[in-house]
Amino acid sequence: MRGKSWIRRGAATLSVLGLVAAACGGKAKAPTATLPTATAPKGSVYDVSLKGICPDKIVLQTDWFPEPEHGGAYNLIGPGGTIDAGKGTYTGPLRNTGVQMEIRAGGPFIGFSSPTAQMYSDQNIFVAFADTGDQIRGYKKTPAIGVVAPLEIGPQILMYDPGHYSFTSVSDVKASGATVLYFESAAFADYLVGTGQLDQKQLDASYDGSPARWVASGGKLVQQGFATNEPFNYEHNINGWKKPVKFLLLHDAGWKIYQSNIVVRPDSITKYHDCLAKLVPMWQQSEIDYITNPTAVNNVILEIVKEMNTFWVLSPELATYADDTMKSLNIVSNGPDGTLGNYDFDRIKTFMDTFIPIEKGKGADIPDDLTPEKIATNEFIDTSIGL
Amino acid sequence: MKPVRDDQAVAGPVVPAEAGPIRRVRTRPEPMATKRGLGWQVLAVAGPPIAVAAVFVGIWLLLSYVVLSPTQRFLLPPPQEVVKVGFLDWENLRQVLVTGLLPTTQVAMTGLAIAIALGMLWAILMSQAAWIERSTYPYAVVIQTIPIIAIVPLVGILIGFNFKGRVLACVIISIFPIITNTLFGLKSADASLQDLFTLHGANRTTRLLKLQLPAALPAIFTGFRISAGLSVIGAIVGDFFFRQGNPGIGRLIDIYRAQLQGEQLITTIFFSSLLGIVVFWGFGYLGNRLIRSWHESAQERQ
Amino acid sequence: MAVTEVRRATAEALAFDRVSMVFPNGTHALQDVSFQVDWGEFVAVVGPSGCGKSTLLRIASGLENATGGRVRVGGANLGFVFQDATLLPWRTVQANVELLGELHGLSKGDRARRADEAIEVVGLTGFERNHPKQLSGGMRMRVSLARTLTMKPEVALFDEPFGALDEITRGRLNDELLRLFLLERFAGLFVTHSIPEAVFLAGRVIVMSGRPGRVLGEVAVPFNYPRAPEVRFDAAFAKVAGQVSALLREAHA
Numbered sequence: 001m002r003g004k005s006w007i008r009r010g011a012a013t014l015s016v017l018g019l020v021a022a023a024c025g026g027k028a029k030a031p032t033a034t035l036p037t038a039t040a041p042k043g044s045v046y047d048v049s050l051k052g053i054c055p056d057k058i059v060l061q062t063d064w065f066p067e068p069e070h071g072g073a074y075n076l077i078g079p080g081g082t083i084d085a086g087k088g089t090y091t092g093p094l095r096n097t098g099v100q101m102e103i104r105a106g107g108p109f110i111g112f113s114s115p116t117a118q119m120y121s122d123q124n125i126f127v128a129f130a131d132t133g134d135q136i137r138g139y140k141k142t143p144a145i146g147v148v149a150p151l152e153i154g155p156q157i158l159m160y161d162p163g164h165y166s167f168t169s170v171s172d173v174k175a176s177g178a179t180v181l182y183f184e185s186a187a188f189a190d191y192l193v194g195t196g197q198l199d200q201k202q203l204d205a206s207y208d209g210s211p212a213r214w215v216a217s218g219g220k221l222v223q224q225g226f227a228t229n230e231p232f233n234y235e236h237n238i239n240g241w242k243k244p245v246k247f248l249l250l251h252d253a254g255w256k257i258y259q260s261n262i263v264v265r266p267d268s269i270t271k272y273h274d275c276l277a278k279l280v281p282m283w284q285q286s287e288i289d290y291i292t293n294p295t296a297v298n299n300v301i302l303e304i305v306k307e308m309n310t311f312w313v314l315s316p317e318l319a320t321y322a323d324d325t326m327k328s329l330n331i332v333s334n335g336p337d338g339t340l341g342n343y344d345f346d347r348i349k350t351f352m353d354t355f356i357p358i359e360k361g362k363g364a365d366i367p368d369d370l371t372p373e374k375i376a377t378n379e380f381i382d383t384s385i386g387l
Numbered sequence: 388m389k390p391v392r393d394d395q396a397v398a399g400p401v402v403p404a405e406a407g408p409i410r411r412v413r414t415r416p417e418p419m420a421t422k423r424g425l426g427w428q429v430l431a432v433a434g435p436p437i438a439v440a441a442v443f444v445g446i447w448l449l450l451s452y453v454v455l456s457p458t459q460r461f462l463l464p465p466p467q468e469v470v471k472v473g474f475l476d477w478e479n480l481r482q483v484l485v486t487g488l489l490p491t492t493q494v495a496m497t498g499l500a501i502a503i504a505l506g507m508l509w510a511i512l513m514s515q516a517a518w519i520e521r522s523t524y525p526y527a528v529v530i531q532t533i534p535i536i537a538i539v540p541l542v543g544i545l546i547g548f549n550f551k552g553r554v555l556a557c558v559i560i561s562i563f564p565i566i567t568n569t570l571f572g573l574k575s576a577d578a579s580l581q582d583l584f585t586l587h588g589a590n591r592t593t594r595l596l597k598l599q600l601p602a603a604l605p606a607i608f609t610g611f612r613i614s615a616g617l618s619v620i621g622a623i624v625g626d627f628f629f630r631q632g633n634p635g636i637g638r639l640i641d642i643y644r645a646q647l648q649g650e651q652l653i654t655t656i657f658f659s660s661l662l663g664i665v666v667f668w669g670f671g672y673l674g675n676r677l678i679r680s681w682h683e684s685a686q687e688r689q
Numbered sequence: 690m691a692v693t694e695v696r697r698a699t700a701e702a703l704a705f706d707r708v709s710m711v712f713p714n715g716t717h718a719l720q721d722v723s724f725q726v727d728w729g730e731f732v733a734v735v736g737p738s739g740c741g742k743s744t745l746l747r748i749a750s751g752l753e754n755a756t757g758g759r760v761r762v763g764g765a766n767l768g769f770v771f772q773d774a775t776l777l778p779w780r781t782v783q784a785n786v787e788l789l790g791e792l793h794g795l796s797k798g799d800r801a802r803r804a805d806e807a808i809e810v811v812g813l814t815g816f817e818r819n820h821p822k823q824l825s826g827g828m829r830m831r832v833s834l835a836r837t838l839t840m841k842p843e844v845a846l847f848d849e850p851f852g853a854l855d856e857i858t859r860g861r862l863n864d865e866l867l868r869l870f871l872l873e874r875f876a877g878l879f880v881t882h883s884i885p886e887a888v889f890l891a892g893r894v895i896v897m898s899g900r901p902g903r904v905l906g907e908v909a910v911p912f913n914y915p916r917a918p919e920v921r922f923d924a925a926f927a928k929v930a931g932q933v934s935a936l937l938r939e940a941h942a
Contacts, residue, residue: 108630
């Protein structure tokens with residue numbers, strides 16, 4: 001079962017801003033920290049001391065079980081950390097920086113609440129995963145500011161059976177009238193209906209993460225999933241199916257959120273300014289190092305998942321497939337410029353312009369003066385770091 | 388003066404078992420049981436349940452083979468598959484029992500014990516003063532109706548997403564019958580008995596311990612039996628929402644759902660039901676023994 | 690036995706002085722009831738249903754407070770025998786009889802001794818370990834009497850205790866009660882709506898009217914104690930019963 005969406009639903013998949021205006025190539029703010037230029041060897045980004053400027057233990061709250069999409073974070077600790085399968089944590093020294101890092105699994109481990117909410121109720125949490133849409137929806141009560149976005153494109157998909165359908169866009173799904181199965185609070189559904197790409201009548205919000213309905217329907221459903229998981233899983237692992245599936249990226253339908261971007265509480269921006277100035281470039285580099293050489297970190301992730309012994313099951317083949325997909329679909333990529341992990345404020349703005357009215361129509365309380373700059377910042381980004 | 392005895396009593400004075408059964412005049416010959424033998428007796432007792440079970444299995448097979456198509460059969464595997472894969476495969480069975488039933492039983496029993504302690508205490512307090520009942524009983528009703536899913540984040544943060552959270556979910560789900568049945572029992576002590584205690588200067592505690600609680604035992608045990616099944620459900624619900632540590636059957640259900648392992652899913656359901664039945668029966672037996680001497684509900688049927 | 694040795698502080702054992710009772714819901718149960726019961730005297734009260742007889746007993750025992758008038762009860766120990774046996778169904782006969790001793794804080798040994806005595810006196814020896822469920826109605830009532838006896842009451846109130854029993858058992862228990870009365874010599878106030886029962890048991894029969902209950906009159910019963918069961922069929926008995934009956938008819942008139 002791919003339940004990640006279940007979690008992310010709380011965060012509500014963000015409607016990614018569409019089409020980054022290619023002409024502008026995005027507006028990235030110039031970094032304020034003075035960091036080594038691109039000529040410096042990559043390893044030097046990690047060789048700084050964070051002691052005293054960062055919390056002694058940097059705690060990251062993720063949104064699901066450990067998975068390859070989180071590889072960049074786990075790469076910061078690397079192999080050799082301590083696994084606590086009961087609590088769902090992986091702890092170890094953050095490279096040679098002199099501080100510890102603890103990565104906490106989300107999803108069932110936190111009662112399916114959102115990582116941002118956890119970050120507020122447990123002040124020990126320094127950074128958390130969030131989706132742009134959730135940041136917008138939760139801005140009034142739990143404002144969170146993104147400091148780096150390891151994933152350029154969100155991996156969320158609508159998957160379908162090529163034996164029954166052939167779709168080139170989400171609007172084709174609307175035309176077919178097929179039932180679209182999704183998690184109740186996945187906000188992308190309302191977005192797709194609001195933008196006229198799906199019909200309200202074809203939505204079925206009762207997805208529980210299990211493949212049962214897909215298999216029982218013989219592939220007549222269109223179902224939400226993740227490009228990095230379901231296609232491989234359904235083709236190779238799910239009894240009663242074991243056939244290829246095809247999919248449409250939600251990003252292409254305008255749902256251009258920054259998925260699982262790293263956010264902090266607003267006061268951390270000032271309080272831990274020097275920390276973030278060193279940590280963010282490290283994180284950028286870590287994502288690059290991971291996707292270039294994922295094996296060691298994947299082994300860590302596989303080990304943790306195995307010890308957790310739940311319905312969330314990963315295999316080396318699945319991890320490889322996830323990494324390949326992240327590369328081939330540009331899920332992990334520089335985007336329109338040469339930097340990995342920075343934010344395109346035009347993209348966020350375009351997304352907001354469509355997303356916010358739809359949400360307000362549902363009664364969400366979103367301040368009128370919300371701008372992209374309030375939920376994301378490039379000030380710590382090292383623009384020289386890219387794939 | 389010689390004490391006067393009443394005529395033949397309904398039951399004679401209590402005598403040791405060796406002295407023989409109650410004296411009763413035989414008015415008709417021994418029933419046919421001795422003639423036809425043990426076989427018929429066994430058939431009479433065991434026959435109906437076996438017949439109903441056979442019907443049950445028949446309906447199951449019908450659903451599995453006729454109603455469901457082959458691709459859908461994983462939703463309800465036929466009984467023999469369940470037995471083969473779920474029970475006869477030791478690895479599978481071990482997984483269900485050790486990683487599922489055992490942790491869930493721990494949560495259910497802990498939750499039930501706490502529910503009984505708190506529930507009875509609350510009911511006793513309410514029975515002592517009308518104003519306490521009036522102002523707090525509605526909250527007991529509210530507790531029963533709270534959807535666990537709505538309070539998961541709050542509970543998780545205050546108490547933990549682990550064993551303690553699971554136990555709390557279990558307590559919330561199973562406490563209401565304890566409260567309401569205990570209160571009902573405490574209040575139904577006979578009015579004349581209450582007068583008797585008043586007349587002879589009994590204080591609150593004496594009245595509670597010597598009159599109200601014994602009188603309430605049948606109702607109290609009814610509450611226990613109802614909560615027995617609820618505590619199992621509560622533990623499994625707790626598993627779903629509070630996953631840290633060592634959750635039980637709830638986690639297994641998720642695993643089997645994800646892999647479409649219908650046989651093991653049904654095996655799991657079997658054992659969780661069994662747990663509920665055992666606790667239910669256990670309380671019934673215990674309650675019966677305690678009230679057998681004086682309450683109609685515990686009479687052995689002839 | 691014990692009763693004759695106790696120093697009495699008051700002249701009568703029990704005295705009602707213009708007792709009235711109006712319940713909160715407006716029911717006027719008793720009006721200006723005055724009479725007394727002397728030490729060692731057995732008095733019966735008869736009257737139609739609903740005339741407040743039970744209320745009178747409840748006021749005397751302290752379970753209710755009169756809204757008018759006063760009641761004086763002499764002596765420390767008051768016994769009350771209810772309409773039904775009021776046994777604790779989960780206790781054995783022995784434990785039931787010991788109950789009052791428990792409530793009054795008597796020692797274990799003392800309780801047991803008194804209970805054994807009382808059980809023997811009412812003729813239930815051998816049934817100590819039975820539960821009320823196993824006993825007939827008459828036997829349960831005898832357990833109730835035994836229980837009352839354990840506290841050696843100086844004043845005993847009886848609220849139609851034998852009303853639920855059949856005629857034969859009732860007759861037996863009447864004989865029984867008289868025997869106990871003569872043994873213990875408590876002052877007894879016995880409420881009933883059976884004229885023969887009242888006349889058989891009491892030295893005086895007080896007749897009350899219907900609601901609101903007033904004392905209509907008194908009939909003295911001229912038979913000496915101990916009374917044989919056959920006295921019921923005596924011509925003089927019928928005459929006294931007739932007098933009581935006549936008074937009662939006035940109540941309905």
